[in-house]
Amino acid sequence: MSRMLLTVAIFLFPLWARAQDVDAVLKRDFHARGQATMDRIVQDRLQKVCTATHDNPPADAAKSIEAEQMKTIVFPAGSLLGDWKRGERLAQGGRGLTWNDKAGAPADGSCYNCHRLSPAELSYGTIGPSLTGFGKQRGAGEDAQRYVYGKIYNAKAYNACSQMPRLGFSGTLTAEQIKDLVALLLDPASPVNK
Amino acid sequence: MRLVLPLVLVLSFPVWGQDSKNQIQKYRDMVAEGSPAELFEIEGEALWKKPQGPNNVSLEKCDLGLGAGVLKGAYAHLPRYFADADRVMDLETRLAHCMVTLQGRTFKEATARVFGTADRPSEMESLSAYVASLSRGMPMAPGTSHPKEKEAYELGRALYVHRAGPWDFACTSCHGAEGKRIRLQELPVLTKVESARAVAATWPAYRVSTSQFVTLQWRMNDCYRQMRMPEPAFGSDATVALIHFIVVNGKGEPYRGPGNKR
Numbered sequence: 001m002s003r004m005l006l007t008v009a010i011f012l013f014p015l016w017a018r019a020q021d022v023d024a025v026l027k028r029d030f031h032a033r034g035q036a037t038m039d040r041i042v043q044d045r046l047q048k049v050c051t052a053t054h055d056n057p058p059a060d061a062a063k064s065i066e067a068e069q070m071k072t073i074v075f076p077a078g079s080l081l082g083d084w085k086r087g088e089r090l091a092q093g094g095r096g097l098t099w100n101d102k103a104g105a106p107a108d109g110s111c112y113n114c115h116r117l118s119p120a121e122l123s124y125g126t127i128g129p130s131l132t133g134f135g136k137q138r139g140a141g142e143d144a145q146r147y148v149y150g151k152i153y154n155a156k157a158y159n160a161c162s163q164m165p166r167l168g169f170s171g172t173l174t175a176e177q178i179k180d181l182v183a184l185l186l187d188p189a190s191p192v193n194k
Numbered sequence: 195m196r197l198v199l200p201l202v203l204v205l206s207f208p209v210w211g212q213d214s215k216n217q218i219q220k221y222r223d224m225v226a227e228g229s230p231a232e233l234f235e236i237e238g239e240a241l242w243k244k245p246q247g248p249n250n251v252s253l254e255k256c257d258l259g260l261g262a263g264v265l266k267g268a269y270a271h272l273p274r275y276f277a278d279a280d281r282v283m284d285l286e287t288r289l290a291h292c293m294v295t296l297q298g299r300t301f302k303e304a305t306a307r308v309f310g311t312a313d314r315p316s317e318m319e320s321l322s323a324y325v326a327s328l329s330r331g332m333p334m335a336p337g338t339s340h341p342k343e344k345e346a347y348e349l350g351r352a353l354y355v356h357r358a359g360p361w362d363f364a365c366t367s368c369h370g371a372e373g374k375r376i377r378l379q380e381l382p383v384l385t386k387v388e389s390a391r392a393v394a395a396t397w398p399a400y401r402v403s404t405s406q407f408v409t410l411q412w413r414m415n416d417c418y419r420q421m422r423m424p425e426p427a428f429g430s431d432a433t434v435a436l437i438h439f440i441v442v443n444g445k446g447e448p449y450r451g452p453g454n455k456r
Contacts, residue, residue: 030425
């Protein structure tokens with residue numbers, strides 16, 4: 001048992017040492033600007049594990065992170081379907097949390113940066129999967145609403161090292177805004193499902 | 195020099211999608227022999243020769259790695275280790291170093307406004323355009339043998355995958371898988387030789403969409419802004435290491451900048 005721990009420690013030490021180096025470099029070479037304060041360079045457990053494993057954590061680590069992240073999601077009571085029109089505006093916008101965005105001003109979802117949504121919008125990114133027709137396949141029932149709300153609130157609860165930001169957990173989007181995005185994806189009237 | 199700037203005004207990009215890509219390529223082809231970058235090169239040459247700072251001297255004796263005042267091919271050998279500063283420097287960091295050591299300026303003053311605007315480009319941008327233009331046709335050959343060059347490369351490699359900030363981003367979040375885009379912008383995977391070569395050979399560049407001349411220090415800065423991170427200091431080891439990592443991955447490609455970007 002102790003030999004196994006030792007082997008693990010020897011294997012992980014270079015990764016740990018390198019992470020310490022990078023932390024020291026970030027601390028020395030970066031500075032706070034606007035709302036982008038220096039506490040942002042401090043990695044949480046998830047960020048440490050995803051960095052060390054190049055986003056391929058061992059299955060048990062991924063499972064434990066996902067469970068931990070799932071606990072952060074706060075589901076509002078009642079229907080999670082907001083207004084898809086407001087959702088579309090949020091999906092289009094990319095403001096929020098950068099050092100030149102005004103602190104405390106409402107942020108957007110930045111969705112089209114990475115996803116295809118309404119087929120009318122031709123300028124869409126491809127880092128995330130296409131979500132066109134999402135609600136047509138899944139319906140707009142309670143389970144689908146909870147899944148989409150949870151995924152936007154904290155994508156890491158479903159995929160530990162996902163590249164999608166934890167938009168609710170990080171305080172980027174409010175519960176109302178996330179509900180509007182749920183509607184954009186699930187409402188049968190939304191252009192995403194036309 | 196042909197007057198090509200009005201082309202920016204007459205060309206419009208009415209429809210996004212494949213069309214806009216073709217339009218941009220068409221624009222690039224049209225200006226390939228007379229890029230707006232030339233205006234920055236001319237301005238940069240004037241700034242290189244202009245006496246400035248408390249010492250009232252020009253930068254003409256600045257050693258960019260191949261000896262004092264040697265400009266031909268200097269950019270193609272950057273970033274590299276400089277014994278007099280005992281660190282690896284990219285072009286912009288070295289230019290700032292010369293402003294301090296030769297011209298007697300403070301680092302703070304010399305780098306107070308390194309990223310300009312369309313209306314008012316920065317001194318650093320024009321100087322970068324000028325120096326880079328004098329390496330055209332030469333294979334990119336950044337320093338890779340000195341221990342500090344190896345260290346910089348390893349730091350760049352580590353930073354490239356380092357996830358942090360409220361959005362959990364690393365460079366790999368956007369530049370980690372091939373064939374991905376943000377909106378319509380294609381994203382090079384800078385660990386891949388072919389993609390890194392195209393980047394190393396074309397930066398700095400004139401950016402059509404913002405009418406600005408942009409440098410690699412600017413690129414690092416604006417990526418971290420979009421990553422929702424605090425700001426990296428201009429010329430810091432972190433920014434130089436990332437630039438070094440990218441250019442070393444793309445070494446060997448003949449320099450063909452400063453060109454045009456989207």
